[in-house]
Amino acid sequence: MTVSDPIVESVITTLSRSVTEIRQGLVGRRGSANAENPSGETQMEADIWADDLLADRLSSIDGISQYASEERDTVLDCGDGDGYAVAVDPLDGSSNLKSNNAMGTIVGVYDAPLPARGDELVAAAYVLYGPITTMVLATDETVSEYELTGGERRLVRRNVTLPEDPVVYGFGGRVPDWTDEFRSYAREIEQEYKLRYGGAMIGDINQVLTYGGVFGYPGLVSRPEGKLRLQFEGNPIGYIVERAGGRSSNGHQSLLTVAPNADDIHERTPVFVGNDALIDRLEAELAEARV
Ligand SMILES: O=P(O)(O)OC[C@H]1O[C@](O)(COP(=O)(O)O)[C@@H](O)[C@@H]1O
Ligand SMILES: [Mg+2]
Numbered sequence: 031m032t033v034s035d036p037i038v039e040s041v042i043t044t045l046s047r048s049v050t051e052i053r054q055g056l057v058g059r060r061g062s063a064n065a066e067n068p069s070g071e072t073q074m075e076a077d078i079w080a081d082d083l084l085a086d087r088l089s090s091i092d093g094i095s096q097y098a099s100e101e102r103d104t105v106l107d108c109g110d111g112d113g114y115a116v117a118v119d120p121l122d123g124s125s126n127l128k129s130n131n132a133m134g135t136i137v138g139v140y141d142a143p144l145p146a147r148g149d150e151l152v153a154a155a156y157v158l159y160g161p162i163t164t165m166v167l168a169t170d171e172t173v174s175e176y177e178l179t180g181g182e183r184r185l186v187r188r189n190v191t192l193p194e195d196p197v198v199y200g201f202g203g204r205v206p207d208w209t210d211e212f213r214s215y216a217r218e219i220e221q222e223y224k225l226r227y228g229g230a231m232i233g234d235i236n237q238v239l240t241y242g243g244v245f246g247y248p249g250l251v252s253r254p255e256g257k258l259r260l261q262f263e264g265n266p267i268g269y270i271v272e273r274a275g276g277r278s279s280n281g282h283q284s285l286l287t288v289a290p291n292a293d294d295i296h297e298r299t300p301v302f303v304g305n306d307a308l309i310d311r312l313e314a315e316l317a318e319a320r321v
């Protein structure tokens with residue numbers, strides 16, 4: 031099933047055709063690159079390699095004016111005037127390379143220069159390198175799931191929506207570093223749902239999208255802004271989950287309504303996504319704690 035917007039279709043086709051190579055390219059690139067990304071995190075060889083591959087291919091698509099990724103300090107000007115901008119997390123969960131656990135790739139397509147508000151997204155997709163390589167794609171039309179093999183994508187689910195009844199939860203960060211108000215919410219959720227936390231956001235998000243529930247990487251006592259990045263992780267995943275009938279939040283409002291810091295494309299944000307009732311409840315409890 032192709033996407034009606036030809037530029038988005040080109041991005042998604044290019045991503046689908048690159049995924050087999052990325053997955054195979056992880057072999058032999060599991061070590062540290064002895065370098066840091068702009069967020070100050072150690073880069074794995076595969077982070078840099080996947081970013082170079084995607085930058086090269088996505089930036090050459092007609093209609094793409096900017097390429098940015100969590101691995102690059104600055105935004106790459108791709109020409110094409112005021113075309114779409116792509117924001118990429120080339121390998122999400124790269125700390126799972128060493129332990130050979132699930133990882134992902136995240137792509138957001140914004141109809142605005144970066145950094146942009148999440149509601150400027152026209153499409154967002156994530157690839158999950160699991161037992162099967164799959165892709166979830168959200169546009170303003172629908173959310174679809176594909177299996178990716180041999181460079182092609184095969185539609186396996188259309189009109190993906192979050193199941194009504196939540197089943198799983200996953201919260202990042204260390205418990206002693208959670209704020210009291212978040213810990214109180216987490217303790218309630220732990221009594222009601224099953225823990226599914228794998229250390230790669232995309233693997234955990236796919237659990238929530240498949241079974242229903244909530245994923246969060248909260249603001250921490252030591253780092254109130256949390257760990258995940260608004261442009262490359264929060265916005266695209268928030269867009270996908272909201273298009274699938276759920277909600278996203280930074281603890282106070284939809285991630286897609288957060289005005290980005292124009293001077294910091296790598297700004298971090300607390301990220302919560304999942305069934306709307308669970309996100310509404312979190313926002314209410316955090317608001318009550320502030321009174
Ligand atoms: O190791 P922690 O603190 O649980 O953090 C895990 C989180 O960090 C991340 O790995 C950050 O993403 P990157 O690997 O792309 O930097 C998320 O995928 C995941 O949700
Ligand atoms: Mg990531």
Ligand SMILES: [Mg+2]
Nearest residue numbers: 119121122123
């Ligand atoms: Mg990453």
